Amino acid sequence: MANGTKQITTSDIRKKKEAGIPITMMTAYDFPSAKLVEEAGVDMILVGDSLGMVVLGYDSTIPVTMEDMVHHTKAVTRAAKRAFVVADLPFLSYHGTVEEGVKNAGRLMQEGLAKAVKMEGGQELAPLVTRCVQAGIPVVGHIGLTPQSVHQLGGYKVQGRDLEQAQRLLEDALALQAAGIFAIVLECVPEEVTGMIAKKLDIPVIGIGAGVTCDGQVLVFHDVVGYASSITPKFVKRYADIGETIREAVAGYAQDVEKRSFPAPEHVFRASEETIKQLYGEGVATK
Ligand code: KIV
Numbered sequence: 001m002a003n004g005t006k007q008i009t010t011s012d013i014r015k016k017k018e019a020g021i022p023i024t025m026m027t028a029y030d031f032p033s034a035k036l037v038e039e040a041g042v043d044m045i046l047v048g049d050s051l052g053m054v055v056l057g058y059d060s061t062i063p064v065t066m067e068d069m070v071h072h073t074k075a076v077t078r079a080a081k082r083a084f085v086v087a088d089l090p091f092l093s094y095h096g097t098v099e100e101g102v103k104n105a106g107r108l109m110q111e112g113l114a115k116a117v118k119m120e121g122g123q124e125l126a127p128l129v130t131r132c133v134q135a136g137i138p139v140v141g142h143i144g145l146t147p148q149s150v151h152q153l154g155g156y157k158v159q160g161r162d163l164e165q166a167q168r169l170l171e172d173a174l175a176l177q178a179a180g181i182f183a184i185v186l187e188c189v190p191e192e193v194t195g196m197i198a199k200k201l202d203i204p205v206i207g208i209g210a211g212v213t214c215d216g217q218v219l220v221f222h223d224v225v226g227y228a229s230s231i232t233p234k235f236v237k238r239y240a241d242i243g244e245t246i247r248e249a250v251a252g253y254a255q256d257v258e259k260r261s262f263p264a265p266e267h268v269f270r271a272s273e274e275t276i277k278q279l280y281g282e283g284v285a286t287k
Helices: 010-019 031-039 066-079 098-110 123-134 147-153 163-179 191-200 221-225 242-258 273-280
Strands: 023-027 044-047 084-088 116-120 139-144 183-187 205-208 216-219
Touching: 010 023, 010 084, 023 221, 031 044, 031 066, 044 066, 044 216, 066 084, 066 098, 098 116, 098 123, 116 123, 116 147, 123 139, 123 163, 139 163, 163 183, 163 191, 191 205, 216 221
Parallel strands: 023 044, 023 216, 044 084, 084 116, 116 139, 139 183, 183 205, 205 216
Antiparallel strands: none
16 A cells, blocks of 8 residues: 555455464444554454444344445445455345346445455355456355344344254355355354354354354444443443443533533633724623
């Protein structure tokens, strides 16, 4: 890059798996969160469609549109100079024709400037993955608990608990790897199943609620920093409570305004003595 920042690439991410170095990934949805995540040194930023829930206030990711994803991806990529930015394809944007899926994936890269796209689903996505990769679009898979299918799955439940489900996850992961994905997210899966899948795959497996036996971890920014996220799933570790810090700061501001102790003299601009005299006449207080 012109400013000397070394951008993380798909090959850096693959090398981390080969070297046994855990890959760090976190979501971000706007310029300030992406800037903070990048400054913290995280390898990969995911513009997750979880933005529907943590930023837009929906109760699932289903209402999120391509326009929402492009808009938020643009903001994130303006901040991320080093981290590898992956953007989610939202609900139904890749379930029509392969051409439509490639076109939408291309929009996240061409308009949003993402470096890769992520899509939820198993081996049925193989033809789309192959076409995207042929078109130069790196793809991350996402299996296990796939939130866009929450109503079909009957809720946000752990997946792959029995042998049949675990084998199905492995088959999906292998088929997607053969189709060309360069990494895969495994969500809400027993740790033992994760370990088996991570061992059988050459590509990095990034877990969320999938234990420590994979090649990296991803969490939602708002959950990690405690930013107005009401539910804390078992697999989340909260490292801060910025929601409380923000609430206290805003309440302090509101109290100061009500008491007229804000703005204080140091926050106020002053007119010249001459102008004050002309405005108010001699001896008239400015307050
Ligand atoms: O949308 C999202 O944030 C995700 C993560 C949960 C992996 O897909």
